[in-house]
Amino acid sequence: MDNLVLKRIIKTLTITVLAGGGIYVLSFLLRSGGIPENEVVIYSAIGSKIDSLDPGNIGDTSSSSVASQIFECLYDYHYLKRPYQVIPQLAEGLPSVSEDGKVYTIRIKQGIYFTDDPCFEGQRRELTAADFIYSWKRLANIKYLSRNWWVFDGKIDGLDDFREYTKSCKSMDEVDYSRPVQGLQALDKYTLQITLTKPWPQILYLLAHLPTAPVAKEAIDYYGKSIINHPIGTGPFVLDKWNRGSYIEMVRNKCFHDEFYPSEGQPEDLENGYLADAGKKLPFADRLFFMLIQEDPPMWFLFLQGKLDASGIPKDNFQQAIQEGQTLSRELAEKGITLKTFRNPSTYWIGFNMEDPLLGSNKPLRQAIACCIDKKRYIDLFTNNRAEVADGFIPPLMKSYDPDIKEKGFGFDIERGKKLVEQAKQLNQGSLPVLTLAMPSTDVVARQYGQFYKKSFKEIGLELEVDYMDWPTYLGKMHQKDFQMFQSGWVADYPDAENFLQLFYGKNVSPGPNNFNYVDPEFDKLYERASAMLDTPERTQLYRQAEAMIIEECPAVFLLHGVAFTLHHSWVENYKPNTFQYGLSKFRRIDVEKRKAYRYK
Amino acid sequence: MLSYIIRRLLYTIPIVFGVMLVTFLLFNVVRGDITDQIAGKAASAETRAEIQEAYGLDKPLFFDFKQSPFTKAFWNSQFVNHLFSAATFDFGSSYKDRELIWDKIKRGAGPSLALTVPMLIGTVVISISLSLVVAYFRGRWMDYILVLISIVGMSLPFLSFILFGQYFLAFKWGLFPVYFWPDLSVWQYTALPILIGIAAGIGGNLRFYRTVMLDELRNDYVRTAYAKGLSSRQVLFKHVLKNAMIPIITQVVLAIPFLFLGSLLLERFFGIPGLGYLMIDAIGSRDYKIINAMVYISAILFVVFNLITDICYAWVDPRVKFD
Numbered sequence: 001m002d003n004l005v006l007k008r009i010i011k012t013l014t015i016t017v018l019a020g021g022g023i024y025v026l027s028f029l030l031r032s033g034g035i036p037e038n039e040v041v042i043y044s045a046i047g048s049k050i051d052s053l054d055p056g057n058i059g060d061t062s063s064s065s066v067a068s069q070i071f072e073c074l075y076d077y078h079y080l081k082r083p084y085q086v087i088p089q090l091a092e093g094l095p096s097v098s099e100d101g102k103v104y105t106i107r108i109k110q111g112i113y114f115t116d117d118p119c120f121e122g123q124r125r126e127l128t129a130a131d132f133i134y135s136w137k138r139l140a141n142i143k144y145l146s147r148n149w150w151v152f153d154g155k156i157d158g159l160d161d162f163r164e165y166t167k168s169c170k171s172m173d174e175v176d177y178s179r180p181v182q183g184l185q186a187l188d189k190y191t192l193q194i195t196l197t198k199p200w201p202q203i204l205y206l207l208a209h210l211p212t213a214p215v216a217k218e219a220i221d222y223y224g225k226s227i228i229n230h231p232i233g234t235g236p237f238v239l240d241k242w243n244r245g246s247y248i249e250m251v252r253n254k255c256f257h258d259e260f261y262p263s264e265g266q267p268e269d270l271e272n273g274y275l276a277d278a279g280k281k282l283p284f285a286d287r288l289f290f291m292l293i294q295e296d297p298p299m300w301f302l303f304l305q306g307k308l309d310a311s312g313i314p315k316d317n318f319q320q321a322i323q324e325g326q327t328l329s330r331e332l333a334e335k336g337i338t339l340k341t342f343r344n345p346s347t348y349w350i351g352f353n354m355e356d357p358l359l360g361s362n363k364p365l366r367q368a369i370a371c372c373i374d375k376k377r378y379i380d381l382f383t384n385n386r387a388e389v390a391d392g393f394i395p396p397l398m399k400s401y402d403p404d405i406k407e408k409g410f411g412f413d414i415e416r417g418k419k420l421v422e423q424a425k426q427l428n429q430g431s432l433p434v435l436t437l438a439m440p441s442t443d444v445v446a447r448q449y450g451q452f453y454k455k456s457f458k459e460i461g462l463e464l465e466v467d468y469m470d471w472p473t474y475l476g477k478m479h480q481k482d483f484q485m486f487q488s489g490w491v492a493d494y495p496d497a498e499n500f501l502q503l504f505y506g507k508n509v510s511p512g513p514n515n516f517n518y519v520d521p522e523f524d525k526l527y528e529r530a531s532a533m534l535d536t537p538e539r540t541q542l543y544r545q546a547e548a549m550i551i552e553e554c555p556a557v558f559l560l561h562g563v564a565f566t567l568h569h570s571w572v573e574n575y576k577p578n579t580f581q582y583g584l585s586k587f588r589r590i591d592v593e594k595r596k597a598y599r600y601k
Numbered sequence: 602m603l604s605y606i607i608r609r610l611l612y613t614i615p616i617v618f619g620v621m622l623v624t625f626l627l628f629n630v631v632r633g634d635i636t637d638q639i640a641g642k643a644a645s646a647e648t649r650a651e652i653q654e655a656y657g658l659d660k661p662l663f664f665d666f667k668q669s670p671f672t673k674a675f676w677n678s679q680f681v682n683h684l685f686s687a688a689t690f691d692f693g694s695s696y697k698d699r700e701l702i703w704d705k706i707k708r709g710a711g712p713s714l715a716l717t718v719p720m721l722i723g724t725v726v727i728s729i730s731l732s733l734v735v736a737y738f739r740g741r742w743m744d745y746i747l748v749l750i751s752i753v754g755m756s757l758p759f760l761s762f763i764l765f766g767q768y769f770l771a772f773k774w775g776l777f778p779v780y781f782w783p784d785l786s787v788w789q790y791t792a793l794p795i796l797i798g799i800a801a802g803i804g805g806n807l808r809f810y811r812t813v814m815l816d817e818l819r820n821d822y823v824r825t826a827y828a829k830g831l832s833s834r835q836v837l838f839k840h841v842l843k844n845a846m847i848p849i850i851t852q853v854v855l856a857i858p859f860l861f862l863g864s865l866l867l868e869r870f871f872g873i874p875g876l877g878y879l880m881i882d883a884i885g886s887r888d889y890k891i892i893n894a895m896v897y898i899s900a901i902l903f904v905v906f907n908l909i910t911d912i913c914y915a916w917v918d919p920r921v922k923f924d
Contacts, residue, residue, distance in 0.1 A: 008834065008838070012726065012730050035783075035784060049697075049698070049882060050698070051697055051698040052698055052699070057699075142647065142648065142651045143651070143655075145639070145640075145648070145651060145652055145655060147640065147644070149644075149645070149648060150644070150645075153645060167647075167651075225694075225699070228698065228699060228700065229700075243783075243874060244700065244705070244708065244874070245705075245708075245709070245874035245878055245879065245882075246781060246872060246874035247781075247783055249783065289783065291780075291781075291782075291872070292872065293780065293872060294869060295869055295870050297764060297767060297768070297870070298767060298779055298780040298870060298871070298872065301767065301768070301771070301772040301779045301780075302779055302780055304772070305772070305779065307779075307782065470885075470887065471638070471886075472635050472637065472638040472886075472887045475637035475638060476637050478637075479637050479649075511637070511644065511645075511646060511649065512645075
């Protein structure tokens, strides 16, 4: 090979590199104008793809947090007050309830308009009571295949009959929505009356739940199946661009009604600056971006670069962000980043299938397992101490949380566990077989959980086999009761412990939410009584009694209650965490200049 | 040649049928029912039944034994529906978000190709160029160094290239964007992943092309060419490179169908809304319809590009004849 050959090769490589570099540089020169500089924009990350922006079929947190910027419900949670308080949103006030607790009459605010859209043929479209009736009948329509029928299942007089009728229709479009439902009446244009099949005080929370948000029939008829791409609500923002699998862009809704930042809150809110914007018109932002970021490293880098306004803390970056004493590290504090921690309404557990011939009839065995898990160690190993030990199922965030629960629960006690195993063996003719735990994941962390459980079980002389599986397989097993033990948890939909109690209710066994398949007539009676009561000290007592009953019978080993850690930059104002409310962007205020300075730096 | 092409195209039918059968068995028979996933939490039995009916999941997998005659029993099955939807390219809607699968594929193809095509071109050009260099310097320090670098590159997991590139080149030194951002052009947000893809791909490719070049350089015709007084340039570019074209064409043309599939990891880590990202999500959520569509299209592309490879052989090597 002579020099000419080498030169030619080098020339080829140089041209390739220069061509690539040239295109890259050119792309910066030819970049489009982008977002107007004077606009206030909020950049957030979402961790999973958006399935739908149709409130009737939304069943995941990411979709809910995005759709809640567009849709509103009759009620909402107060942004600042704690314990969580339901306040009117589209309703004029709280409902008037009949003496028997079955009839709710709700007056709807006048002058609320759906956002302008071609489906309304150039007319402004006002929200009426009939929109709620249509939307809830739509949930009941079996052909719609909503994930959210559970909200009203068996609760509203006549709505189940309507659902029954829809079974006879050939398609979704064939359903006659003018067919009356006894329990859903529009007394006039702005008055809605709901008649329940039995007292159900939790309805107030469900009326603050996104699936009950009103949609306009014209929009559904106009867009048909593509309504998932055309969310038309009454909320503070409207969809501008949905680049599926990438990002969602929203702009301020010009038709949004008057709503103001709250003027009251907790005593410390004033000091924390949460009341600085009291009484100001919402929303503060002009544009929202929800970026889909499913991997932790880019999400963390973008946050540190100031591209994202707020972020959670990835497990691998926890040491960088948090120092001893669970406070923010100096490095991040110097960047002006603020840490917010707050309790989640969640409980995680190892559940037992009470229909399993061995576990269902062997209480000492279940209790022994409850004694062998070192929950503190578990929390330390797997959550970076972002959790609290669970002794019962009601999280400390709930009003009915029992402060004495620790004494009732089964703590980590190997000796006691061993004794209980001996009793369990006697009940099972002297020996115990290998136990099986269904694990809803196959990843590395799930395998680490599995190792931890195996070791814990071994300490008291039990053998455990862990069956790792993907989520759909796991769900199938749950619904078919084809398992012995399972790892799971629950995040409350609303701030009422009833949401946890129903998980043990006999009528809710699999495929319902009672995956423990726990049936106890005494517990059921207690649940039925308590769940129909209003929030009183007596009800709290009943909830605690029911929880103690569950702890004693031990259909589950309660492991932990979640604690969330979130970070935000100094330019984000009014960042008060709220675990039940999703449409929070309207409260956030951004200091654009501060953000610009940070990014430049 | 025409009859050869027709014959090869006919082979496509059993091959694609086989692929469809395997994917169907994997996702329907081995992995079980997906109704629960569609139905969401706390779905009643009647909702689940309705979902099964709406998606045809209530039908038997292969045969409805209650039906007769045989044709009717076979016709009314999930497998036939599966074949029919593939044959008509009507893949329906995603189980997860109910969006038409064709819309997803159309939208994802552009970003995926914007990533994988430059990656392929860059990798091939650089690898072949370097392979000529190492072939020339065989047995000398330049050869050893480049081979060592290739082996190190091949041994490192692809993910470490991504993490290194994203941390140092994008986050620390700010040479590239960390992630897709709405106001960036496609070249801006794909530049770093393309670079990473090329860097990660060079090792294996360089080793392969080096072997090909060395094999050619050992042939008698090379010695003859040098004996005739041809320069190294003429020997390498006019003779060696041309004779090495068959393995190069095989490698390059067979890589083309996979360009369509995108890059699973790069797309996910850099937020590129391509088909790799779509596929990895569909596998995770067991959206069988999407997987089916992607596998089916890939299988067809693979068979077609295999045929193109064979045709190219005849083009570069006159000794190859179609019988």
